[in-house]
Amino acid sequence: MKYFIYILIALAAGLIIYNITHLDFENLLIGNSKTALISIFASLCVIVLMSILLVSRTIQKKSNRK
Numbered sequence: 025m026k027y028f029i030y031i032l033i034a035l036a037a038g039l040i041i042y043n044i045t046h047l048d049f050e051n052l053l054i055g056n057s058k059t060a061l062i063s064i065f066a067s068l069c070v071i072v073l074m075s076i077l078l079v080s081r082t083i084q085k086k087s088n089r090k
Contacts, residue, residue, distance in 0.1 A: 025081075026078075026081075027075050029077060029078055032074050033070075033071055033074050033075070034067075035069070035070065036070040036071050036074075037068040039064075039067045040062060040064050040067045040068065043060040043061075043063045043064045043067070044060070044064065046059075046060040047060050048074065075087060
């Protein structure tokens, strides 16, 4: 499960990089740039949620040892 989480984080980071190349900085909220911006925010959410999951699993393992 741990490796699957890391793979999801890596894929989300790759999608962020890919979508940054599709941004038109003059018109951020029009056309393909809007879709890329939404995808960037969604990928950032995935990274944050997976990081929270990793931390919570670490805390759970430490609490079960006591």
